[in-house]
Amino acid sequence: MSRNILFLSKTINSNVRRLCTTPTPVQKAEKLVLIDVNDKTGYGTLSMNRLPVNSLNVELFNALSDAYDEMEKNKSRGVILTSTSPKIFSAGLDINDLYSGDSKSWSELWDASQEAFLKIYDASFPSAAAINGHAIGGGCFFSMICDYRAMVKGYQIGLNEIQVGIALPKVLVMIMGKLLPRRHAEISLTQGTLYSPEQASKINLVDDVVVDKAEAIIKCEAFLNKFRKIPMDAVNTTKRTIRREEIDYIRNNKQKDIDDFVKAVESVEAQNTIKMYYQALKNKK
Numbered sequence: 001m002s003r004n005i006l007f008l009s010k011t012i013n014s015n016v017r018r019l020c021t022t023p024t025p026v027q028k029a030e031k032l033v034l035i036d037v038n039d040k041t042g043y044g045t046l047s048m049n050r051l052p053v054n055s056l057n058v059e060l061f062n063a064l065s066d067a068y069d070e071m072e073k074n075k076s077r078g079v080i081l082t083s084t085s086p087k088i089f090s091a092g093l094d095i096n097d098l099y100s101g102d103s104k105s106w107s108e109l110w111d112a113s114q115e116a117f118l119k120i121y122d123a124s125f126p127s128a129a130a131i132n133g134h135a136i137g138g139g140c141f142f143s144m145i146c147d148y149r150a151m152v153k154g155y156q157i158g159l160n161e162i163q164v165g166i167a168l169p170k171v172l173v174m175i176m177g178k179l180l181p182r183r184h185a186e187i188s189l190t191q192g193t194l195y196s197p198e199q200a201s202k203i204n205l206v207d208d209v210v211v212d213k214a215e216a217i218i219k220c221e222a223f224l225n226k227f228r229k230i231p232m233d234a235v236n237t238t239k240r241t242i243r244r245e246e247i248d249y250i251r252n253n254k255q256k257d258i259d260d261f262v263k264a265v266e267s268v269e270a271q272n273t274i275k276m277y278y279q280a281l282k283n284k285k
């Protein structure tokens with residue numbers, strides 16, 4: 001049973017395509033999140049597919065939300081979140097949107113990001129991130145809200161928002177503060193530090209360092225397997241107790257959180273920094 005070839009299957013929505021093993025090969029579809037369900041394990045591999053760098057925009061956030069909805073509907077046993085890029089998990093928020101947007105588009109962007117955040121962080125099944133390349137800014141954050149992270153050597157990971165000129169949104173601070181030892185969280189958040197996987201593993205930012213994507217997937221499957229003999233209701237109740245603070249914060253302060261994000265992005269200082277950052281990125285070559 002080949003799991004590496006994309007096959008035609010019913011389109012779940014405009015941006016998400018489920019990959020399954022029905023024998024009708026078609027050429028690769030340009031969907032923003034590819035879904036491959038392993039019929040044996042019941043795990044779904046969700047691959048972000050907004051190339052070249054999986055920068056996060058409204059459409060990618062919505063595609064992630066839709067993919068998680070699909071996994072919930074199909075009573076998934078677990079999700080492996082990864083990317084189709086050979087070297088980038090996700091480069092974070094789309095700098096183009098930060099550079100050229102306005103308060104309406106930034107509100108829509110943050111609204112979509114909140115939805116995707118809740119779908120992943122409050123899912124009724126565990127998620128494991130197979131970080132097969134750079135995971136920067138929002139890309140790092142989306143791996144952090146999974147239950148487990150395995151990262152391939154040779155890339156970088158971290159929340160560098162501060163370097164882009166954006167004050168860290170509250171939920172990122174809350175979660176970084178819980179995942180990392182306090183001193184490391186403070187340094188990382190205020191300096192926008194990017195880490196090698198080896199450094200990241202020393203401060204709890206990743207759980208395992210691996211040599212390639214295949215090994216990352218094996219590690220993720222092994223992590224998900226740990227839940228097979230435990231009643232999921234008990235796991236989920238426990239997990240929700242642990243995660244309640246962040247989930248309640250977003251559910252109860254949705255508009256305020258959007259307003260805070262827009263305020264942070266539209267400040268003159270942030271816009272100047274975003275502009276310089278954008279130009280540096282474009283002049284890199």
Ligand SMILES: CCCCCCCCCCC/C=C/C(=O)SCCNC(=O)CCNC(=O)[C@H](O)C(C)(C)COP(=O)(O)OP(=O)(O)OC[C@H]1O[C@@H](n2cnc3c(N)ncnc32)[C@H](O)[C@@H]1OP(=O)(O)O
Pocket residue numbers: 052053055056088090091092093094095096113114117134136137138139141160161164166169171172250257281282284
């Ligand atoms: C309450 C709800 C919570 C939900 C939370 C959701 C998300 C939280 C977000 C919080 C705030 C987050 C802010 C950010 O994420 S800011 C963005 C941070 N990211 C970066 O700084 C990454 C910048 N990019 C790089 O460092 C490199 O590009 C990278 C290492 C990723 C790859 O390097 P490489 O040399 O392989 O490739 P290039 O640099 O040549 O890039 C290829 C093309 O891609 C463009 N690019 C790169 N990054 C971005 C980006 N982030 N957005 C848009 N476009 C990007 C780059 O310009 C190249 O384009 P061209 O080929 O046209 O030149």
